[in-house]
Amino acid sequence: MKKLKVELDELDIIERGLSNPTSGTEETDMKKMWESVMKFNEEEVNELELWLNSFDFDLQNYLSQLENDASSSTQAPPENVD
Numbered sequence: 001m002k003k004l005k006v007e008l009d010e011l012d013i014i015e016r017g018l019s020n021p022t023s024g025t026e027e028t029d030m031k032k033m034w035e036s037v038m039k040f041n042e043e044e045v046n047e048l049e050l051w052l053n054s055f056d057f058d059l060q061n062y063l064s065q066l067e068n069d070a071s072s073s074t075q076a077p078p079e080n081v082d
Contacts, residue, residue: 007044010036 014033040048 007040010039 014036
């Protein structure tokens with residue numbers, strides 16, 4: 001559990017660095033982020049890759065759903081045929 005907390009803290013540092021580029025020089029922030037990433041072992045990298053792939057898949061599905069909803073809402077309703 002402690003290991004997961006450390007990993008979560010490291011990911012939080014990366015997230016904060018990416019979302020707040022004015023926290024220091026860009027070069028320093030990027031260096032800190034990559035130093036943190038480079039501490040991951042192969043299993044952790046694989047887990048992160050799986051999570052990112054899953055997240056990407058979910059985003060792509062959500063985007064497709066939004067596009068389908070948008071295109072169906074812009075279609076004219078069918079005319080009444082008597």
